[in-house]
Amino acid sequence: MPTKQTAARFLMQATLGAGSGDIERACSAGLEGWIEEQFQVAPSVTHEEVHRHRAAGEHYEMHHAWWRQVLTADDLLRQRIAVALTEVFVVSEMSIEFVPWEMMKYYDDLGRLAFGNWRDILRMVSLSPLTGYYLSHLRNRKAYPALQRYPDENYAREIMQLFSIGLWELEQDGTRRRDAEGREIPTYGNADVMNFARVFTGLAYGGPLADTSRPADFMDAPADFGNPMKLWEEEHDRDAKRLLRGFRTPSFADAPGRRGIDDIEDALDNLFYHPNVGPFFGRLLIQRLVTSNPSAGFVGRVAAAFENNGRAVRGDMKAVIKAVLLDEEAVNPPADRSRSGRLHEPYLRYVRLARTFNARSADGSFRVSDHDTLESMNQILLNAPSVFNFFLPDYRPPGALAEAGLCAPEFQIMTSSTAVTSLNHYARMVSGGFGDDPAGPGAMRLDFSEELAVAGDPDALIGLLDLKLACGALGEETRAVLRAAYAEMPEGSTAEDRVRAMVQLVAISPDCAVME
Amino acid sequence: MSNIDKMEGAGNAGEQANCEGVGSTTVNSLLLNLAVAGGASAPSPGRGYKALVCLFLDGGNDSFNMLVPTEPGEFARYRAARGDLALPREGLLGLRGAAGADAARSFGLHPSLPRVRDLHDQGRLSFVCNVGTLVEPTDLAGLNGARARLPLGLYSHADQVMHWQTSIPDSRASVGWAGRAAEILQSMNRDNGISMNVSLSGTNVFQSGRSLVPYSITPDGAALLDGYSDPARPFFAKAVDSLLGQRYPNVLKQAYAGLTRDSIKSAGYFLDAWRRAPRVATAFPGTRLGKSLRGVAQGIAARDNLGARRQTYFVKAPGWDHHDEVLASQAAMLADVDASVAAFWTAMGELGLQDDVLLFTASDFGRTLSSNGKGSDHGWGGNQFILGGAHRGGRLYGSYPDDLSLGNGLDTGRGRLIPTLSVDAFFCELALWLGVGKGDIPAVLPNIGRFHDLNGAAAPLGFLN
Numbered sequence: 001m002p003t004k005q006t007a008a009r010f011l012m013q014a015t016l017g018a019g020s021g022d023i024e025r026a027c028s029a030g031l032e033g034w035i036e037e038q039f040q041v042a043p044s045v046t047h048e049e050v051h052r053h054r055a056a057g058e059h060y061e062m063h064h065a066w067w068r069q070v071l072t073a074d075d076l077l078r079q080r081i082a083v084a085l086t087e088v089f090v091v092s093e094m095s096i097e098f099v100p101w102e103m104m105k106y107y108d109d110l111g112r113l114a115f116g117n118w119r120d121i122l123r124m125v126s127l128s129p130l131t132g133y134y135l136s137h138l139r140n141r142k143a144y145p146a147l148q149r150y151p152d153e154n155y156a157r158e159i160m161q162l163f164s165i166g167l168w169e170l171e172q173d174g175t176r177r178r179d180a181e182g183r184e185i186p187t188y189g190n191a192d193v194m195n196f197a198r199v200f201t202g203l204a205y206g207g208p209l210a211d212t213s214r215p216a217d218f219m220d221a222p223a224d225f226g227n228p229m230k231l232w233e234e235e236h237d238r239d240a241k242r243l244l245r246g247f248r249t250p251s252f253a254d255a256p257g258r259r260g261i262d263d264i265e266d267a268l269d270n271l272f273y274h275p276n277v278g279p280f281f282g283r284l285l286i287q288r289l290v291t292s293n294p295s296a297g298f299v300g301r302v303a304a305a306f307e308n309n310g311r312a313v314r315g316d317m318k319a320v321i322k323a324v325l326l327d328e329e330a331v332n333p334p335a336d337r338s339r340s341g342r343l344h345e346p347y348l349r350y351v352r353l354a355r356t357f358n359a360r361s362a363d364g365s366f367r368v369s370d371h372d373t374l375e376s377m378n379q380i381l382l383n384a385p386s387v388f389n390f391f392l393p394d395y396r397p398p399g400a401l402a403e404a405g406l407c408a409p410e411f412q413i414m415t416s417s418t419a420v421t422s423l424n425h426y427a428r429m430v431s432g433g434f435g436d437d438p439a440g441p442g443a444m445r446l447d448f449s450e451e452l453a454v455a456g457d458p459d460a461l462i463g464l465l466d467l468k469l470a471c472g473a474l475g476e477e478t479r480a481v482l483r484a485a486y487a488e489m490p491e492g493s494t495a496e497d498r499v500r501a502m503v504q505l506v507a508i509s510p511d512c513a514v515m516e
Numbered sequence: 517m518s519n520i521d522k523m524e525g526a527g528n529a530g531e532q533a534n535c536e537g538v539g540s541t542t543v544n545s546l547l548l549n550l551a552v553a554g555g556a557s558a559p560s561p562g563r564g565y566k567a568l569v570c571l572f573l574d575g576g577n578d579s580f581n582m583l584v585p586t587e588p589g590e591f592a593r594y595r596a597a598r599g600d601l602a603l604p605r606e607g608l609l610g611l612r613g614a615a616g617a618d619a620a621r622s623f624g625l626h627p628s629l630p631r632v633r634d635l636h637d638q639g640r641l642s643f644v645c646n647v648g649t650l651v652e653p654t655d656l657a658g659l660n661g662a663r664a665r666l667p668l669g670l671y672s673h674a675d676q677v678m679h680w681q682t683s684i685p686d687s688r689a690s691v692g693w694a695g696r697a698a699e700i701l702q703s704m705n706r707d708n709g710i711s712m713n714v715s716l717s718g719t720n721v722f723q724s725g726r727s728l729v730p731y732s733i734t735p736d737g738a739a740l741l742d743g744y745s746d747p748a749r750p751f752f753a754k755a756v757d758s759l760l761g762q763r764y765p766n767v768l769k770q771a772y773a774g775l776t777r778d779s780i781k782s783a784g785y786f787l788d789a790w791r792r793a794p795r796v797a798t799a800f801p802g803t804r805l806g807k808s809l810r811g812v813a814q815g816i817a818a819r820d821n822l823g824a825r826r827q828t829y830f831v832k833a834p835g836w837d838h839h840d841e842v843l844a845s846q847a848a849m850l851a852d853v854d855a856s857v858a859a860f861w862t863a864m865g866e867l868g869l870q871d872d873v874l875l876f877t878a879s880d881f882g883r884t885l886s887s888n889g890k891g892s893d894h895g896w897g898g899n900q901f902i903l904g905g906a907h908r909g910g911r912l913y914g915s916y917p918d919d920l921s922l923g924n925g926l927d928t929g930r931g932r933l934i935p936t937l938s939v940d941a942f943f944c945e946l947a948l949w950l951g952v953g954k955g956d957i958p959a960v961l962p963n964i965g966r967f968h969d970l971n972g973a974a975a976p977l978g979f980l981n
C-alpha cells in the first residue's frame with residue numbers, strides 16, 4: 001500500500017486535483033489498482049449539456065459544463081488525459097468561430113478516446129471540422145495546375161511537426177538520431193509536405209445536410225462543427241502520392257474502387273507506424289503530467305509501451321498512460337532533485353485548488369467562464385494562442401535554466417504581470433467567491449471544513465495542506481516559515497482567517513508551484 | 517537625434533546575440549548586459565521623451581466602413597459592393613479635403629467618429645489606407661497564378677494578429693517588432709527592471725523580445741500582490757518574502773521564486789512612480805478602452821519618476837470580429853474609440869506631450885466588402901489611423917483604392933483586398949520616429965528591404981514632420 005505522500009504525488013500527476021477522499025482511495029487501491037479502476041469509469045460528457053442549454057436560449061458557456069465535469073464527475077484520470085491532449089492536438093476557440101458545444105464535443109472526443117488507441121485519436125483529430133477550420137484542410141481542393149493552384153500545406157505540415165513525429169528522427173529513448181557525418185536527420189522535407197497536402201484534399205463540412213454526391217456542397221454545405229468532415233471525391237487528388245519511409249499510395253487509375261478516404265487512412269497509418277511517434281508523443285505526455293526533462297530511460301520505457309502493450313498492440317493509450325504514471329521517475333522523486341520536475345501550469349494550479357477543496361455554489365450551478373484567466377494567467381482551456389500551444393515543449397527560459405540545459409515550457413507564459421496576477425487569482429478564490437457571480441448565489445466557494453477542524457493546531461494544519469497541495473514536499477524551511485506566520489497572525493484571528501492565510505501562503509510557495 | 521543614432525550604431529546584431537546568450541530571467545540583468553555590450557550611458561536630459569501607443573482593434577475592424585469614399589462615382593461602387601452593409605451617404609462625416617493628387621476625391625467617416633473627424637481636420641490625425649501584412653509586393657496576377665509568396669495563414673485571426681505584431685508574415689514567431697526595437701532602445705531608460713514596453717493588455721507578441729517581456733500593468737497601475745502591503749497582516753509579506761527569498765536547490769523552484777519576487781518588487785517600484793506622478797485630470801469614458809487609455813496616460817505621466825525616455829504602450833480592444841451585427845455593434849464600438857482616443861489626446865495636451873506621443877491603430881485585417889447577410893468575413897488590407905503632433909496630419913497616407921467594386925483589381929474574392937501598403941513600411945516610419953537608427957531598421961523589420969529602400973532619400977510614407 002502506497003504512503004499518503006506517494007498517493008498524493010501520484011494524483012498530482014494523474015488528476016486535475018485530489019481531495020482527501022481521492023488520496024485515501026489511491027492508498028487503498030494501490031496506484032496501478034487506482035488506474036485500472038479509472039479505466040473502467042464511463043466517460044463523462046460535457047457537450048450535450050452546452051448544446052441543450054444554448055438550444056433553450058440560455059447563456060451557457062462551454063466552461064460551465066467543463067467545470068461541472070471537473071468538480072463532480074468520477075472519471076478523474078480521463079479528464080486529466082483529455083486536458084493534456086488538448087495541449088498536443090491543439091485547436092483554439094481564439095481562432096475558430098464561436099461554436100461552444102462543438103468545442104466541447106472535440107474535448108469529449110479526446111476524453112472518449114483517451115483510453116483507446118492513439119491511431120483513433122489521430123483519425124478523429126484529422127477529420128474534425130474544428131481542426132479542418134483551424135489548420136485549413138477544410139475545403140482543401142486538389143491541384144489545378146493550369147491555374148497554378150495547389151493544395152493547402154498547413155495541415156500536412158502540422159500533423160507531422162506537432163501531432164505525430166516531430167521535426168527530427170528520434171531514437172526510441174527520444175534522443176536525436178544522427179547520420180554517418182553526425183548530423184541530425186529531418187523527418188520530412190518540403191516535398192513530403194506537398195505529398196501529404198494532396199492526401200488531405202476533398203474534405204469539407206459534414207453533417208446531415210452535406211451531400212457528397214452534390215459537387216456544389218463541397219463549398220456550399222452549411223458550416224457544421226459538430227460532425228466529422230466528409231470527403232468529396234471530385235475534389236480529392238487521385239494521383240499516386242509518396243508517403244514517408246518509401247511508402248506510396250497508388251494512383252486511383254491503377255486501383256479500381258479506391259476512394260479518397262483510403263489515401264487518408266494510408267497516410268495516417270504511415271505516420272502511426274513511424275518509429276518517432278512513441279518517443280515524440282511519449283515525451284509530450286510525460287512533460288504534461290510528470291516532468292519537463294525526463295531521462296532518456298523514462299522516454300524509452302514509455303516509447304516501448306507505445307510500441308507494444310505486451311499483447312503486440314501498438315498505440316494502446318492505456319499502456320502508455322500506465323508507463324508514464326507508474327514509472328519510477330514519476331512515482332518517486334529522484335535522488336538528485338536539483339534539476340527534476342516541472343512548474344505546474346498556472347491555469348491548472350487554479351483548477352487544482354478548486355478541485356482539492358471541492359468548490360461548490362449555493363444554487364448548485366457551476367458558472368465559471370474563465371474570461372479573466374487568459375489575462376491573469378495567460379491560459380485557459382481550449383484557448384491557446386496558436387497550434388503551438390501556450391508554450392513550446394523545448395522552451396528554455398533565459399538564465400539559470402537555459403545554462404543548466406533544462407526545458408521549462410510553463411515559464412514561457414509566466415510574465416512580470418502574471419507572476420503576481422495569477423497569485424492574486426488564487427488568493428481571491430481562497431478568500432471569497434469566484435466565478436461569474438462572485439457575490440451572489442452562483443458564487444463558487446471552496447470547502448475548508450477539514451482544515452477548519454485542525455485550525456487551532458498549526459502543525460496539523462500545515463501537515464494537511466502539505467499533503468493536499470504539495471504532496472508532502474514542503475521543505476523544512478518552508479514549514480518553519482509557515483509556522484512563524486501562523487504564530488504572528490494578529491490576536492483575534494478566526495479559524496477561517498488562519499486557514500485562508502495558510503492556504504494562500506502554501507499556494508504561493510515554490511514547493512507547491514513546482515513538483516520536483 | 518544624433519546622440520541616439522550614435523548609441524544605436526552600437527546596438528547591432530552582435531550585441532543582441534550577446535544578449536541572448538547571456539540573458540537571464542530578469543529584465544534587470546538583460547539591461548545590464550545591454551548597457552555593458554552597447555556601451556550605453558545613463559540617459560541624458562537632452563534626449564526628450566517619446567512614446568508609441570498601439571491600439572489594437574482585435575478581431576478585424578471593418579475599416580472600409582470606418583473610412584468611406586464619398587465622391588459620387590466611388591460611393592456608388594462602394595454601395596454596390598457592400599450591399600446591406602453600406603452606410604447611408606448623408607450620415608457620413610465629411611473630411612476636410614485633401615490637397616494635391618487626391619483633390620478630386622472626397623472621404624467621409626463613420627457617423628460614430630465626430631471627434632476623430634475633428635482631430636483630422638485640425639491636422640492631428642491621419643489615415644493609413646489599405647495597409648496589411650505582405651511577404652512581398654503582391655498583385656492579383658501573382659496571387660491567382662500561385663506565384664506570389666503570401667502571409668502564412670492569410671485570413672486567419674491568430675496568424676494575422678501575429679503577423680501585424682511581428683511584421684514577419686512569412687514565419688510564425690513570437691518576437692514582435694517593438695520587442696526588437698526595445699532591445700536597441702531600452703538602455704535609454706533608467707535601469708530599474710521596468711521594460712520600456714508597457715502593456716495594458718497582458719502578454720502580447722508586439723512587445724515581446726527574445727529575452728525581454730513587456731511590463732504588464734492594469735488601468736490602476738501595476739498589480740500588487742494582494743495582502744502584501746496590508747498593515748493589519750504584516751506576517752503575510754514577511755512569509756512571502758521568506759518563501760521566495762530562500763535558496764532552493766531545485767533550479768525550477770529557484771527560477772519561479774526569483775521571477776515572482778522580482779515581479780512583486782517591480783510592481784511596488786512602478787506603483788510608487790505612478791502615485792507620485794501628476795494625476796491626469798482629463799475625464800475618460802468609463803469603458804474598458806477608456807480606462808485602459810487613461811492607464812496609458814497615467815503611465816506616461818509617471819515617465820520621469822520611472823526614468824523612461826522611450827516607451828511603447830499596447831492596448832487591445834476586443835470584439836471587432838463582426839461576422840454578424842456589424843452595423844449596430846461597430847457603431848457602438850467606434851463611438852467608444854472616438855471618445856476614448858479624444859480623451860487621450862486631451863490628456864496628452866494636459867501633460868504637454870502632444871508632440872511626443874504617437875498613437876496608431878492596428879487590426880487583424882480588413883473585412884470582406886461583400887455581406888454575408890449579417891456582417892462581413894475575414895479580409896486582408898484595411899485602414900488605420902495615426903494621431904499625434906509629430907506627424908503631418910489631416911491626410912490620407914498610402915493609397916485608398918479608387919474602385920471598391922467587387923472584382924476590382926485588388927479583390928481576391930468577396931472584396932478581400934490585397935494591401936497596397938505593407939505594415940513594414942508603416943512600422944518603419946514609426947520605428948524611425950521612436951529613435952531606431954536607419955542602420956538598425958533591418959534588425960527590427962527584417963523584411964523592410966522588400967518594400968522600401970532605406971538608402972533612398974524618401975521616407976516610407978512621409979508622415980513625419
